[in-house]
């Protein structure tokens with residue numbers, strides 16, 4: 368498996384696009400800066416939704432207001448993160464694709480996307496009850512704590528990649 372990924376890295380790091388990203392000095396700092404700015408958009412939007420789910424803010428209002436307002440920002444920021452993250456990966460494929468922390472980060476991203484998508488569909492189908500009736504309240508709290516934990520894990524992994532030796 369790792370041999371196949373290693374061969375893919377050999378090919379990727381010699382493609383014209385990768386060579387350009389590696390050799391033009393301002394591309395990587397610019398892309399890293401955009402990546403981090405998109406992280407801040409995610410953190411703000413996730414906190415807004417999760418504080419509502421935990422009942423810390425907006426107790427009297429329905430959860431659907433918060434999801435309609437903030438979930439689109441989470442999805443848009445994720446697209447930016449995917450594009451900038453793919454650019455950083457194309458520049459140094461071995462550092463990322465052969466690194467177990469990078470792989471863990473990707474698994475956590477897929478997981479949080481699935482949970483967020485399922486949550487969005489559920490809330491749109493049952494907007495009035497979500498988070499306001501007792502039976503939904505504990506589910507809302509569990510969801511908030513779970514997703515906060517996954518997002519913290521993703522951010523931690525993003526920073527940690529550089530400190531782990533790749534194979």
Ligand code: HEM
Pocket residue numbers: 399402403406409445448449451452453455456462463476518521522523525526528529
């Ligand atoms: C969607 C796909 C994503 C890809 C392909 C991706 C890829 C990357 C790559 C390649 C790096 C550079 C790591 C290194 O070599 O040191 C990085 C850094 C980072 N990423 Fe992502 N990322 C993605 C999404 C996210 C998300 C969703 C978050 C958090 C909400 C995130 C947070 C971070 C952080 C905090 C860093 C460290 C930046 C730094 O130290 O300058 N990334 N990411």
